[in-house]
Amino acid sequence: MSQTPTPDPQPTSEVDAGGASLALGLEPWQALEEIIDSGNAEHLTMFLNLLVPADIPYSINQLDEDRRTRLFSMIDPELAADLMEHLSDDYAADVIEELSPQAAAAIVDEMDSDDQADILAELTHEDAQAILQEMDPAAARDARNLGSYPPDVAGGLMVTEYLHYDQNLLVDDVISNMRAHAQEFSEYLVVFLYVTGEAGRLVGVVRLRDLLLAPRSARLSTIMITQPRFVRATDTLDDLASFFDHHSFGAVPVVDQQDRLLGVVLRAAVQAALGERADRLLMRAAGIVTGEELRSQPMFTRSLHRLMFLVPNIALVAGSTSIIAFHEGVIQRLSALAIFLPMVAGMSGASAQQSISVSIRELTLGLIRPRDTLRVAFKEIVVGAVNGLVIGLLLAGLAWVYRSHISGLPIAVGVAFAVNSIVAVTLGGIVPLGLRKLRLDPAMASGPMVATLADIASFFLLIELARHLVPALSGAA
Amino acid sequence: MSQTPTPDPQPTSEVDAGGASLALGLEPWQALEEIIDSGNAEHLTMFLNLLVPADIPYSINQLDEDRRTRLFSMIDPELAADLMEHLSDDYAADVIEELSPQAAAAIVDEMDSDDQADILAELTHEDAQAILQEMDPAAARDARNLGSYPPDVAGGLMVTEYLHYDQNLLVDDVISNMRAHAQEFSEYLVVFLYVTGEAGRLVGVVRLRDLLLAPRSARLSTIMITQPRFVRATDTLDDLASFFDHHSFGAVPVVDQQDRLLGVVLRAAVQAALGERADRLLMRAAGIVTGEELRSQPMFTRSLHRLMFLVPNIALVAGSTSIIAFHEGVIQRLSALAIFLPMVAGMSGASAQQSISVSIRELTLGLIRPRDTLRVAFKEIVVGAVNGLVIGLLLAGLAWVYRSHISGLPIAVGVAFAVNSIVAVTLGGIVPLGLRKLRLDPAMASGPMVATLADIASFFLLIELARHLVPALSGAA
Numbered sequence: 032m033s034q035t036p037t038p039d040p041q042p043t044s045e046v047d048a049g050g051a052s053l054a055l056g057l058e059p060w061q062a063l064e065e066i067i068d069s070g071n072a073e074h075l076t077m078f079l080n081l082l083v084p085a086d087i088p089y090s091i092n093q094l095d096e097d098r099r100t101r102l103f104s105m106i107d108p109e110l111a112a113d114l115m116e117h118l119s120d121d122y123a124a125d126v127i128e129e130l131s132p133q134a135a136a137a138i139v140d141e142m143d144s145d146d147q148a149d150i151l152a153e154l155t156h157e158d159a160q161a162i163l164q165e166m167d168p169a170a171a172r173d174a175r176n177l178g179s180y181p182p183d184v185a186g187g188l189m190v191t192e193y194l195h196y197d198q199n200l201l202v203d204d205v206i207s208n209m210r211a212h213a214q215e216f217s218e219y220l221v222v223f224l225y226v227t228g229e230a231g232r233l234v235g236v237v238r239l240r241d242l243l244l245a246p247r248s249a250r251l252s253t254i255m256i257t258q259p260r261f262v263r264a265t266d267t268l269d270d271l272a273s274f275f276d277h278h279s280f281g282a283v284p285v286v287d288q289q290d291r292l293l294g295v296v297l298r299a300a301v302q303a304a305l306g307e308r309a310d311r312l313l314m315r316a317a318g319i320v321t322g323e324e325l326r327s328q329p330m331f332t333r334s335l336h337r338l339m340f341l342v343p344n345i346a347l348v349a350g351s352t353s354i355i356a357f358h359e360g361v362i363q364r365l366s367a368l369a370i371f372l373p374m375v376a377g378m379s380g381a382s383a384q385q386s387i388s389v390s391i392r393e394l395t396l397g398l399i400r401p402r403d404t405l406r407v408a409f410k411e412i413v414v415g416a417v418n419g420l421v422i423g424l425l426l427a428g429l430a431w432v433y434r435s436h437i438s439g440l441p442i443a444v445g446v447a448f449a450v451n452s453i454v455a456v457t458l459g460g461i462v463p464l465g466l467r468k469l470r471l472d473p474a475m476a477s478g479p480m481v482a483t484l485a486d487i488a489s490f491f492l493l494i495e496l497a498r499h500l501v502p503a504l505s506g507a508a
Numbered sequence: 509m510s511q512t513p514t515p516d517p518q519p520t521s522e523v524d525a526g527g528a529s530l531a532l533g534l535e536p537w538q539a540l541e542e543i544i545d546s547g548n549a550e551h552l553t554m555f556l557n558l559l560v561p562a563d564i565p566y567s568i569n570q571l572d573e574d575r576r577t578r579l580f581s582m583i584d585p586e587l588a589a590d591l592m593e594h595l596s597d598d599y600a601a602d603v604i605e606e607l608s609p610q611a612a613a614a615i616v617d618e619m620d621s622d623d624q625a626d627i628l629a630e631l632t633h634e635d636a637q638a639i640l641q642e643m644d645p646a647a648a649r650d651a652r653n654l655g656s657y658p659p660d661v662a663g664g665l666m667v668t669e670y671l672h673y674d675q676n677l678l679v680d681d682v683i684s685n686m687r688a689h690a691q692e693f694s695e696y697l698v699v700f701l702y703v704t705g706e707a708g709r710l711v712g713v714v715r716l717r718d719l720l721l722a723p724r725s726a727r728l729s730t731i732m733i734t735q736p737r738f739v740r741a742t743d744t745l746d747d748l749a750s751f752f753d754h755h756s757f758g759a760v761p762v763v764d765q766q767d768r769l770l771g772v773v774l775r776a777a778v779q780a781a782l783g784e785r786a787d788r789l790l791m792r793a794a795g796i797v798t799g800e801e802l803r804s805q806p807m808f809t810r811s812l813h814r815l816m817f818l819v820p821n822i823a824l825v826a827g828s829t830s831i832i833a834f835h836e837g838v839i840q841r842l843s844a845l846a847i848f849l850p851m852v853a854g855m856s857g858a859s860a861q862q863s864i865s866v867s868i869r870e871l872t873l874g875l876i877r878p879r880d881t882l883r884v885a886f887k888e889i890v891v892g893a894v895n896g897l898v899i900g901l902l903l904a905g906l907a908w909v910y911r912s913h914i915s916g917l918p919i920a921v922g923v924a925f926a927v928n929s930i931v932a933v934t935l936g937g938i939v940p941l942g943l944r945k946l947r948l949d950p951a952m953a954s955g956p957m958v959a960t961l962a963d964i965a966s967f968f969l970l971i972e973l974a975r976h977l978v979p980a981l982s983g984a985a
Binding site for chain 1: 595829876891
């Protein structure tokens with residue numbers, strides 16, 4: 032999670048703890064268990080420092096809760112904070128919750144300010160307060176400030192580790208100051224210096240390279256880029272994503288309503304937040320309503336979160352199958368329909384999913400907007416018709432192979448799919464635009480909604496067509 | 509696509525072309541059409557410079573092919589290259605293909621070296637060669653070199669715009685050289701300088717801040733960080749993602765087998781490539797086999813690409829419905845089963861999708877590996893059983909509401925779902941691990957495969973249970 036481009040202290044040698052463990056006939060996590068059980072903190076620190084990064088989350092996840100707690104109490108807080116950076120926020124918070132507030136505070140103290148806020152946001156209010164009280168007062172104040180913003184706005188994503196100087200200082204003053212604080216600043220992102228004026232207002236930025244090339248006696252105000260780009264603390268993640276999409280900076284300063292400099296949001300922090308949000312959305316689209324589930328969580332929590340999607344989903348499934356229930360008389364006289372109802376519905380659902388994904392991609396790329404609904408519908412009707420014809424012919428052929436003795440049924444299956452392909456593909460294309468228009472997330476709600484509509488249409492079409500095209504059914508209710 | 513953190517030339521004023529167009533009663537893309545039709549290149553350049561970034565892809569996508577070609581012939585290549593950076597690679601390549609090789613080459617010449625390689629890779633071999641012949645020879649050589657690597661390895665992702673100096677130079681020499689080439693270097697990413705030794709081998713890196721704080725008379729070899737981290741030109745995107753996950757640099761040097769410095773891969777380029785790959789995978793998972801479709805493409809191309817998924821998918825759907833076909837005699841005697849077969853299958857599919865997504869997330873986070881199949885199976889069996897019980901009871905209740913007169917049917921529906929929930933949820937949990945074990949992409953193939961298996965199991969379970977639990981069916985074939 033730390034994005035500071037400082038050199039990594041890890042040696043380039045080929046020695047790694049995993050390799051050494053395997054040489055002893057142990058998996059890395061088994062070696063880790065043994066070292067924890069031995070209680071030797073020095074060996075544990077050495078082992079963790081040599082563990083290759085990819086083995087860190089896996090090995091920690093293999094430990095039981097008791098060993099995990101002991102591990103984080105045995106090592107120094109700086110190493111613990113480093114390990115936490117290899118875990119997702121929800122996982123790291125689960126580990127933090129298992130520790131005493133003192134031990135937790137010491138670890139959180141060592142994290143970057145934006146990571147502190149992320150982890151604290153995952154905890155219960157009581158746990159977060161208990162940890163804040165044990166933290167270094169200045170760091171706790173920063174974390175509280177960052178935590179007062181929602182996690183997905185600029186205020187919640189910014190770091191407070193950056194360099195800022197008054198506009199009246201000379202280049203020489205600044206370089207002396209940087210030299211004097213070289214140790215403290217070593218973890219900072221230093222590509223830009225931020226320049227402030229009266230009352231801490233942001234008035235300019237200086238690129239490090241310009242500082243390097245400027246005369247030592249120049250005043251910052253004369254070498255800075257004036258009217259710098261900035262974001263407000265309340266700007267959303269989407270605002271920030273758009274900003275970094277359209278500007279090539281690695282970081283952007285954050286100001287309050289009075290233009291006072293509050294912090295800096297790094298491009299990498301925005302990309303990480305977007306990745307986490309995409310992850311949550313994918314989980315939600317797949318029916319994990321909270322967007323987060325780990326198998327290390329209690330079974331009943333996991334079960335409950337999944338039921339929150341499955342129970343309302345019953346209504347959708349019942350809605351579409353009620354069409355069949357209503358026409359059960361037709362099935363009674365032509366049981367073969369029971370084979371082809373799920374077949375036509377399944378293929379229609381697959382066709383709809385394709386046009387949903389194209390619309391979501393074009394919305395994301397900014398190529399279409401809700402006002403293009405008619406144009407998109409027209410383009411999808413054509414593709415839906417062509418594919419409906421091809422797949423409809425194949426399904427009719429399949430129906431003929433399965434049940435050639437029922438005259439009219441292959442035609443009904445083929446025509447039902449052909450017509451429903453147009454319906455399903457067109458709906459798949461336009462429903463995401465409608466959801467965007469309503470300011471809902473197209474990725475989340477399109478799938479189940481279009482699938483239900485496509486099911487209803489396919490059940491209805493096949494039953495109605497069979498009633499008219501299959502002689503054995505003519506006149507059926 | 510350019511990631512160089514240089515200040516953006518765009519003014520901070522509130523004037524934008526979109527706002528100005530709207531004041532005239534025109535949408536930005538309508539104003540753009542009018543200006544193209546007027547043929548006034550100066551107005552066009554001014555308008556495009558004032559267009560807010562979010563309006564760029566949309567407005568270009570609204571133009572017909574003829575106007576789009578004229579637009580890119582009327583403006584200077586540098587502005588054209590800027591506009592291209594707002595389009596996805598496949599879209600930009602489609603636009604480039606519409607231009608003459610001379611016009612295309614002038615635009616490609618103005619792009620960053622990694623973007624050049626990306627765009628050229630999207631073109632046919634002939635088109636790419638025609639453009640390379642018209643390009644600046646040095647740029648064409650760089651583009652050919654980058655293009656000789658697959659797009660998703662370090663060699664294909666690196667840029668050649670970076671600073672490198674011999675280890676024997678003095679700090680003062682380097683600063684003089686930077687000053688002399690300030691204009692040329694203004695677009696470069698300058699956070700690190702790369703230091704080379706004999707035969708161009710990479711021997712160290714110098715952070716710009718260390719250059720700033722070092723004595724002018726120091727030799728680079730004395731202030732550089734030795735044994736720097738690097739990647740090989742053939743390292744894959746996954747290798748790079750893992751590198752940047754575990755090291756906090758903003759960029760990494762690329763070397764060949766003889767350790768000679770070839771270029772630099774930026775963190776942002778890796779993140780962009782990962783985003784594009786995730787995009788392609790999502791499209792593929794939704795049945796767009798090529799991973800790319802734009803509605804601006806010819807209708808038959810789009811139709812064909814979708815059929816490439818739909819046609820083989822018929823086999824999966826036919827496979828599961830053949831269970832029903834085989835037991836049609838049962839349906840004939842109990843037509844109500846036709847209602848509940850799609851219902852049980854639909855709810856089982858939704859349950860399976862949840863555990864698939866949890867496994868894919870845990871695989872991505874590095875928390876589980878294929879060897880944990882048994883542990884994952886056990887955890888999912890428990891959740892599948894609990895949710896099977898809850899949802900099974902609800903479905904049985906629904907079956908009772910729908911068809912209370914058929915004794916035994918509600919129990920068959922409830923038990924079929926309860927058992928199938930365990931099967932579907934467990935399969936959903938372990939199939940992604942099996943696919944990872946086989947080195948296939950779990951996100952791509954898990955969905956249709958598990959859905960088919962869950963359908964087969966649910967059709968089989970419900971029909972068999974009904975045969976034994978519904979008195980009206982006892983003894984049915």
